[in-house]
Amino acid sequence: MLHRRASITDLAKALGLSASTISRALADHHDVSEATKVRVRQLAKELNYHPNPLAAGLRRGRSNTLGVLVPHITGYFFPQVIHGIATEASAAGFNVMICQSNEDVQQEKQAIELMMGAQVAGILVSLANTTQDFSHFEDVRQQNVPLVFFDRTVEGFKGQNVSTVTLNDYLGAYQVIEHLLAQGCRRIAHLTGPFNLSILKNRHQGYLDALAAHGLAPDPRLTIFCEQTQAGGATAMRQLLRRPAAQRPDGLFSSNDLVAVGALQIAKKQGLRVPQDLAVAGFSNEVFTALTEPSLTSVDQRCEQMGQTAVQLLQKMLPTSKSKNPPRPIVLKPKLIVRESSLHDGQGGKE
Amino acid sequence: MLHRRASITDLAKALGLSASTISRALADHHDVSEATKVRVRQLAKELNYHPNPLAAGLRRGRSNTLGVLVPHITGYFFPQVIHGIATEASAAGFNVMICQSNEDVQQEKQAIELMMGAQVAGILVSLANTTQDFSHFEDVRQQNVPLVFFDRTVEGFKGQNVSTVTLNDYLGAYQVIEHLLAQGCRRIAHLTGPFNLSILKNRHQGYLDALAAHGLAPDPRLTIFCEQTQAGGATAMRQLLRRPAAQRPDGLFSSNDLVAVGALQIAKKQGLRVPQDLAVAGFSNEVFTALTEPSLTSVDQRCEQMGQTAVQLLQKMLPTSKSKNPPRPIVLKPKLIVRESSLHDGQGGKE
DNA sequence: ATGAAAGCGCTAACAT
DNA sequence: ATGTTAGCGCTTTCAT
Numbered sequence: 001m002l003h004r005r006a007s008i009t010d011l012a013k014a015l016g017l018s019a020s021t022i023s024r025a026l027a028d029h030h031d032v033s034e035a036t037k038v039r040v041r042q043l044a045k046e047l048n049y050h051p052n053p054l055a056a057g058l059r060r061g062r063s064n065t066l067g068v069l070v071p072h073i074t075g076y077f078f079p080q081v082i083h084g085i086a087t088e089a090s091a092a093g094f095n096v097m098i099c100q101s102n103e104d105v106q107q108e109k110q111a112i113e114l115m116m117g118a119q120v121a122g123i124l125v126s127l128a129n130t131t132q133d134f135s136h137f138e139d140v141r142q143q144n145v146p147l148v149f150f151d152r153t154v155e156g157f158k159g160q161n162v163s164t165v166t167l168n169d170y171l172g173a174y175q176v177i178e179h180l181l182a183q184g185c186r187r188i189a190h191l192t193g194p195f196n197l198s199i200l201k202n203r204h205q206g207y208l209d210a211l212a213a214h215g216l217a218p219d220p221r222l223t224i225f226c227e228q229t230q231a232g233g234a235t236a237m238r239q240l241l242r243r244p245a246a247q248r249p250d251g252l253f254s255s256n257d258l259v260a261v262g263a264l265q266i267a268k269k270q271g272l273r274v275p276q277d278l279a280v281a282g283f284s285n286e287v288f289t290a291l292t293e294p295s296l297t298s299v300d301q302r303c304e305q306m307g308q309t310a311v312q313l314l315q316k317m318l319p320t321s322k323s324k325n326p327p328r329p330i331v332l333k334p335k336l337i338v339r340e341s342s343l344h345d346g347q348g349g350k351e
Numbered sequence: 352m353l354h355r356r357a358s359i360t361d362l363a364k365a366l367g368l369s370a371s372t373i374s375r376a377l378a379d380h381h382d383v384s385e386a387t388k389v390r391v392r393q394l395a396k397e398l399n400y401h402p403n404p405l406a407a408g409l410r411r412g413r414s415n416t417l418g419v420l421v422p423h424i425t426g427y428f429f430p431q432v433i434h435g436i437a438t439e440a441s442a443a444g445f446n447v448m449i450c451q452s453n454e455d456v457q458q459e460k461q462a463i464e465l466m467m468g469a470q471v472a473g474i475l476v477s478l479a480n481t482t483q484d485f486s487h488f489e490d491v492r493q494q495n496v497p498l499v500f501f502d503r504t505v506e507g508f509k510g511q512n513v514s515t516v517t518l519n520d521y522l523g524a525y526q527v528i529e530h531l532l533a534q535g536c537r538r539i540a541h542l543t544g545p546f547n548l549s550i551l552k553n554r555h556q557g558y559l560d561a562l563a564a565h566g567l568a569p570d571p572r573l574t575i576f577c578e579q580t581q582a583g584g585a586t587a588m589r590q591l592l593r594r595p596a597a598q599r600p601d602g603l604f605s606s607n608d609l610v611a612v613g614a615l616q617i618a619k620k621q622g623l624r625v626p627q628d629l630a631v632a633g634f635s636n637e638v639f640t641a642l643t644e645p646s647l648t649s650v651d652q653r654c655e656q657m658g659q660t661a662v663q664l665l666q667k668m669l670p671t672s673k674s675k676n677p678p679r680p681i682v683l684k685p686k687l688i689v690r691e692s693s694l695h696d697g698q699g700g701k702e
Numbered sequence: 703a704t705g706a707a708a709g710c711g712c713t714a715a716c717a718t
Numbered sequence: 719a720t721g722t723t724a725g726c727g728c729t730t731t732c733a734t
Binding site for chain 2: 726727728729730
C-alpha cells in the first residue's frame, strides 16, 4: 500500500501506458479505446485513485470550484441563499467553497485572495456593510473571473463578467404598507438603520411612495433610525410611545425582523394590543417570526431562488458559455407573508 | 499590464535574480541579503504579486487551509461553532473552507474528497446524522491529515491523528432535570428523537439518572419519541394532554428547542399556564428561545468554545507540533440558561 | 548570498 | 489510438 495517493503516473506505469492516455481515459475522451478505458477505470478503483485538483487547477488555470463570500452565516437569509447556491452548483458539477467576511472589508479582501488563489471558476459575493472601496475586486475583473453580487451590491462596479441578483426591496416595503393601510392603519411608523447599503434606503423609499400613492403625507417624525437589534427596536418603540397620543402610530413597519420583535415586546408590555392598537410587520421572514406572539407579518426574500439565480447568472458568464453580453441584472419579487401581528380580523397565518 | 497574475519568475526576470532567490526572499529566509529582500518586496507590491497557493500546495503536498464539514448551517449551533473555528484558525494563520453535507453521507464523502484534493492541513467534521460507514475517512487517516470530530462524533474511529470535542450532553440534561425538580416538578416528560446519534441518547440518560438520583422512578410513558420539529413537539404535547389528569406531566424537557416551542404553544392553547402548570425546558439555546412567550429555558452548548477548542486540538496534531500522542478527547461543560418557561417564582432571565 | 535543476500531478499541443 | 514533450508556479536540495 502506498503512503501517498496514487497518481496518474502510477496508473500509467502499472498498465504500461503513458500518462496522457490515462488522463484521456479518465476524462472519457473520445479517441481512447473502450477496452483501455475499462482497464484504466478498473485499476483506478483498485488503487483508490483520486485526481489531484490542485495539479489540474494549476495546469488549466481554473478549477471547478465556486467561491461564495457572505458577511456572516447567522440568521435565516444567508444560510438559505447558500443552500440555493449549493444545490444549483452541485447540479452543474461545481464544488462550493464558503467564506465569511464578518462584515469586515479587510477579511473580505483576504477571502477574495484565497478564492482567486484557489483558481475558482467564479465568485458569488454579498458585500460587507462597511465596504466602500472595491479595489479588491479589480483583480477579479481583470482576470475575467465571473463575479455575481447578490443582495448587497454596488452601483458603479460594472464589467463584462460582472452581474447582480437582488430583491426588489422597494416593492417589498410597498406591499407591506399597502397591506397595513388595507387593515385600516393611518399613521404608520418605519424603523430603519443606516443607509450605506441601498437595501434599507430602498425599503424606506417604498414606504414613502406607498403612503403618498394613497394620499397620505408621510410624517418624517415617524421614521426612526435605530440599531438593528432587538434592543434597538425596543428603544425606538419606547420613544414612539412617549409622544402625545395623537402623534403615536397605529401601524409599524420595521426593515428588520429582530427590531420588529423588540418593538412588539415593548408595545405589549405597555398595554397595547397587537394588532388592534398597533399592527406590526417586519422584513426577512426569519424563522422566529412564526414563533412570536402574535406571530409576525414579514417579507420573504426568496433566499433559495436568489442563490439559484446567482449560480445561473454565473454560468452564463463562464468562458464555455456562448452568450456574449453580460447578463442583465436580475431583480426578484418579494413575497408578503401575513401573520397575526398585522391582521385586524381573522386569525392570520395564511399567506 | 499583464493579463495573468504576476508569477515568481516575472519578479525574477525583472530583478535579474533567480526564482529560488525570490522564493526565499518572500519567505524571509535568513540567508538572503536584506537589500535583496527589500527590492523583491517592493517589486512584488508594484506588480501586485500574489503567491499561487495551488502551486505551493502541489509542491509542498500541504496547504494552509483548514476544511470544515458540517451537516448544515441553519439554526444557531453550527454557525456559532464555525465562527469560533474561523476566529481561532485566522489567528493561527489558517484559511478556512466550509462545506455542508446536508445530512447526506454521499455529500459528506464528496466534501471530504474535495478537501483532501485541496490538500487541507486538517479537517474538522460534525457528522451527518445518517453516517454509519466511515470508509471515507480512511483516506484521511492513512495520509495522516489531522482530523477532529466535533459535537457529532463516532465511537470506534480512533487514530494517531484523530481527536474529538463534544459537549457533555448527559450533564446538560442532568442539570435541566435538577432545575425542574427544584422548581417542584414531580412528573417530568422528555421529548426526544432517534438515538443514532449519541447526543440524544446521552441526554436521555442524563434525564433518567437525575430523576433516579432524586428518588423518582422514571415513568417510561413520559419519554416520547417525536419528529425533531415544531410540529413534532405539538403532536407529542397533544398526545400527553389526552391522558388522564394523573398521568400528565408537570414538567417537560425537550432535547430540541424547536420541539419545545411546538409543545409550549399547544400547552398554552389548551389552557395550561407555563410555567405554573407545566414547566418547560429545551436544549441548544437557539436565538428564538429569548423571543417566545414565555421565554424558554435552555442549555447553551458552548458553540464558540467548541470551535476554538477544535482548532487547538487540530494544531496539536500538525506535523510541526512537538506533541507526540494524539490529544485526549475534550468534553465541554454545558451551561443551563434559566428563563421564564421554567421559573415558578421570579421573572426568569437570569442565568 | 545566490543559482541551477528537478519535480509535485496534471493537461494539451503536437507528433506518430 | 497512443506517446512525447513541455509547462502551469512554486519549493528545495545541492551546488558554487
